[in-house]
Amino acid sequence: MQVRQVVICIKPFNDKPMEKVKKMKYMNPYIAGVLLGLVLLAANFIAGRGLGLSGAVKSAVISAVQTVAPSHAENASFYKEYKAQHSESPLKNWLVFQMLGVIVGAFVSGVISRRITWKVEHSPKITSRKRLVFAVMGGILFGFGSQLGRGCTSGAALSGMAVMSLGGFITMMAIFGTGFAMAYFFRKLWI
Amino acid sequence: MGPLAPYEIISESSNFLFAFLIGIGFGFVLEQAGFSSSRKLAGVFYGYDMVVVKVFFTGAITAMLGLLFFSLFGWVDLDLVYVNETFLWSSIVGGVIMGLGFIMGGYCPGTSFCGASIGKIDALFFIGGLFIGVLIFTEGYPLWEGLYKAENMGAPKISTWFGLSDGFFALLVIFMAVAMFWIAEWAEKKFPREEY
Amino acid sequence: MKTRVIISIAAVSLGLLIAAVPQNTTRPYKVNPDQMLTEVKGGQQFISPEEVADMIVQKDPSIQLIDVRNANEFAQYSLPGAINIPLESILNEEYEEILNQDIKTNILYSNGNMHANEAWMLLRQLGYKNNYVLMGGLNYWFEAIMNPAGPGNAVASEEIAKYNFRKAAGSALGSDGSGLSADSTATTVTTSPVPVKTEKKKKKPVSGGCS
Numbered sequence: 001m002q003v004r005q006v007v008i009c010i011k012p013f014n015d016k017p018m019e020k021v022k023k024m025k026y027m028n029p030y031i032a033g034v035l036l037g038l039v040l041l042a043a044n045f046i047a048g049r050g051l052g053l054s055g056a057v058k059s060a061v062i063s064a065v066q067t068v069a070p071s072h073a074e075n076a077s078f079y080k081e082y083k084a085q086h087s088e089s090p091l092k093n094w095l096v097f098q099m100l101g102v103i104v105g106a107f108v109s110g111v112i113s114r115r116i117t118w119k120v121e122h123s124p125k126i127t128s129r130k131r132l133v134f135a136v137m138g139g140i141l142f143g144f145g146s147q148l149g150r151g152c153t154s155g156a157a158l159s160g161m162a163v164m165s166l167g168g169f170i171t172m173m174a175i176f177g178t179g180f181a182m183a184y185f186f187r188k189l190w191i
Numbered sequence: 192m193g194p195l196a197p198y199e200i201i202s203e204s205s206n207f208l209f210a211f212l213i214g215i216g217f218g219f220v221l222e223q224a225g226f227s228s229s230r231k232l233a234g235v236f237y238g239y240d241m242v243v244v245k246v247f248f249t250g251a252i253t254a255m256l257g258l259l260f261f262s263l264f265g266w267v268d269l270d271l272v273y274v275n276e277t278f279l280w281s282s283i284v285g286g287v288i289m290g291l292g293f294i295m296g297g298y299c300p301g302t303s304f305c306g307a308s309i310g311k312i313d314a315l316f317f318i319g320g321l322f323i324g325v326l327i328f329t330e331g332y333p334l335w336e337g338l339y340k341a342e343n344m345g346a347p348k349i350s351t352w353f354g355l356s357d358g359f360f361a362l363l364v365i366f367m368a369v370a371m372f373w374i375a376e377w378a379e380k381k382f383p384r385e386e387y
Numbered sequence: 388m389k390t391r392v393i394i395s396i397a398a399v400s401l402g403l404l405i406a407a408v409p410q411n412t413t414r415p416y417k418v419n420p421d422q423m424l425t426e427v428k429g430g431q432q433f434i435s436p437e438e439v440a441d442m443i444v445q446k447d448p449s450i451q452l453i454d455v456r457n458a459n460e461f462a463q464y465s466l467p468g469a470i471n472i473p474l475e476s477i478l479n480e481e482y483e484e485i486l487n488q489d490i491k492t493n494i495l496y497s498n499g500n501m502h503a504n505e506a507w508m509l510l511r512q513l514g515y516k517n518n519y520v521l522m523g524g525l526n527y528w529f530e531a532i533m534n535p536a537g538p539g540n541a542v543a544s545e546e547i548a549k550y551n552f553r554k555a556a557g558s559a560l561g562s563d564g565s566g567l568s569a570d571s572t573a574t575t576v577t578t579s580p581v582p583v584k585t586e587k588k589k590k591k592p593v594s595g596g597c598s
Contacts, residue, residue, distance in 0.1 A: 026223065026224060026225040026231075026242075027220075027223040027224055027225075028390050029224055029225075029242045029245035029246050029249070030245055030246075030249050030372075030390045030391055030394045031390060032220055032223055032224035032246050032249075033224075033245060033246040033247070033248065033249020033250045033253065033394075034249055034250075034253050034394065035216075035220045035223075036217070036220045036221070036224070036246060036249070036250035036253070037249060037250040037251070037252070037253020037254040037255075037257065038253060038254075038257070039213055039216040039217050039220060040250060040253075040254035041253070041254045041257035041258060041261075042209075042213055042216070043213045044193075044194060044254070044258055044267070044272050045193040045194055045195065045261065045266075045267055046193070046194065046195050046196060046201070046206070046209045046213070047194060047195070047196045047206055047209065047210065047213075048193075048194030048195075048196055048197045048271050048272050048273055049272070049273040050273065051213070051217055051301070052301075053299075053300035053301040053304060054300045054321075054325075056300075057300060057318075057321050057322060057325050058325055058329075060322070061322060061325045061326055061329060062329070065326075065329070076329075076330070076332070077332050077333050077336065078328075078329040078330075078332035079329065092207075094206065094207065094210045095210070097207045097208075097210035097211045097214065098210040098211065098213060098214035098217070099214060099304060100211055100214060101210065101211040101212060101213060101214020101215040101216075101217065101218060102214045102215070102217050102218035102221070102301065102304050102305065102308075103214075103218060103304055103307075103308045104211075104214070104215050104218065104308075105214060105215035105216060105217060105218025105219035105220075105221075105222070106218035106219065106221060106222040106227060106304065106305035106306075106308035106309060107218075107308040107309065108215070108218075108219055109218070109219045109220075109222035109223050109309075110222055110227070110308065110309035110310075113222075113223070115222075115227070115309050116309050116310055117309070117310050118310045118312060119310060119311055119312065120311070120312045120313050121228055121229045121230045121297070121311060121313055122230075122313070123230070131313055132312065132313055132316045134295045134296060134297075135229075135295075135296050135297065135298070135313040135314075135316040135317045135320065136296075136316045136317070136319060136320040136323075137292075137295055137296070137320065138291075138292045138293065138294075138295035138296015138297065138298065138317060138320060139292065139296050139298075139303070139316065139317040139318060139319060139320015139321045139322075139323070139324060140292070140320040140321075140323050140324040140327070141288050141289070141291050141292030141295065141296070141320075141324060142288075142289050142292030142293065142296060142298075142299065142300065142317075142320070142321060142324060143292075143300075143320060143321040143322065143323060143324020143325040143326075143327070143328070144288060144292075144324040144325070144327055144328045145284075145285045145286070145287070145288030145289035145290075145291075145292055145324070146285065146289060146300060146321075146324075146325075147285070147324075147325055147328040147329070148281045148284055148285030148288065148328065148335065148338070148339060149281060149282055149284075149285020149286050149288075149289060150275065150276065150278065150281065150282070150285070151275060152289065152299050152300045152301065153289075153293075153299040153300075153301065154217075154299065154300070154301040155275075156275055156282075156286075157247070158247060158250060158251060159254075159275070160274075160275045161251040161255065161364070162250075162251055162254035162255050162258065163255075163258065163272055163273070163274045163275070163348070164255070164274070164348040164349045164350050164357065164360060164361075165274045165275035165276075165277070165346065165347075165348060165349070166277045166344070166347045166348065166349050166352050167275045167276055167277030167278065167282050167344075167346070168275040169349055170277065170279070170282040170283060170286065171282045171283075171285060171286040171289075172286070173286070174282065174283050174284075174285070174286020174287050174289070174290060175286045175287075175289045175290040175293060176235075176290065177286075177287075177290065178286065178287045178289075178290025178291055178293075178294075179235075179236050179290040179291075179293050179294045180236055181290075182290065182291055182294045183236035183237060183294055186294050186295060187237065189233070189295070189297070190230060190233045190234070190236075190237060190297070191237050191239065191384055245391075249394060252398050252402075256398070256401050256402065256405060259405045260401070260405065262410075263405070263408060263410075356406070356410060357405075357410065358402075358405040358406040358407070358408065358410065359406045361402055361405055361406065362399075362402035362403060362405070362406040365398045365399055365401075365402040366399070366402075368395075368398065369395045369398065369399065372391050372394075372395060373391075376391070
């Protein structure tokens, strides 16, 4: 296992170089992979479905719209269709509970490994501000794409592969293929 | 016999409780593997950090083998396990858009929650973007409803699609995974980057 | 790294194993004995000839009559729209899609109750739902529908209504030239709509992915 040194910026919006160095060990990726596979197996065995997060975001959005603008939710086609297929509240959804667990689990892991800190990650070649702008844009694209593709990397790619879904595989190839194709144009963000 | 919830061996509330627990496991493992860091995640596209490949493939083959062996022992009824549907065009177009979002944002929804959970501000902004993106989709739904519903192929498995048995297909994926492991190690040696 | 090698060896070995072993096609019993007893005692699997006659006359598309007698008896007479799945062959794979689905209501019948009930018990233990037994079988069918006994004087209007219904149904069925035609043979099995395999999922479909 390799020990990695991490630089922590005390002031996140300031590009002052290293003020503090801390040792953090990430888990061996193969072992982490096996554990991840076991979690996914448990999900399939217990609930008959795989993992996923984009669905939870969708539930949150629908719920918010229903609360804030109920008449719009009655009339706009997406929400109407959703309501016709799901009689219960959008928040009473397996994925929403799973998402809450993810937040807790990641936090616990962060505490144990002493990785809790405010930080903006980016390559040294750009500013934090630029990184955040791209983060938002990336999020918007991913949010939209995940709805169209009926899943994200966890739901379509990972869980899809575990059950050998053709659709999951196609989405996965599209995601990573595009990422590789576009990597050159965004290299400054990362390296 | 599994899966437990569809056979109503456990109640819906228990199922939700398990969802929460499984989520904890999921979040924990992801964060431990380093998926809470956008630079580690984006590394797969440049070669300097192939953790995504290693974790992803190991996870997929573990779960795949697990399900197949469970089915063999009669512990799970695979007919009741959800298989993602295939809507050809929206899968592709959605995937391309997500790929672009990935390379720009450095996260995917699951990992962004992990990152946000430990304080990564860029992850928080990504999540904000997620909500906006989903809202754009739902509000403008009529515009892309056609694409969304086009070419519904049902929910075929890749193995069935190619006329292979599930077990044989799993073996092929395993061979592919092993190859990727060695390629990943090679890439990391070839494209090292300074630590961050 | 050593971990990588261990994982690879383990995965390839297990993969070879799972690829070599044929897929599990056993159909386990899915209903435990206590449950079975309760259902049998409750007699919920029975459906009355009046109900069935009504559905046939209305041309209800959601039912499927299944004759579990042998092919000869089926050729001699069968109910309209019935298909023939002889009891001895009921476990054949080709019939599984008809017997194990949740779109149509299957109504099993034989001359009396016995064989249809046997068929029902078998299918129920395999976990199949949506299968029912025509109460009294063809024998009672003829008595009740085809030649209904007239009600005596001064009986409840219910009885009279029932008699009238039976008479009407009988004539509707009788004059439709039901089943007496020789071509309602086993070939009708193939024209029955074969439900798509994915429909076998429980009534509450498992959701996943984004939903």
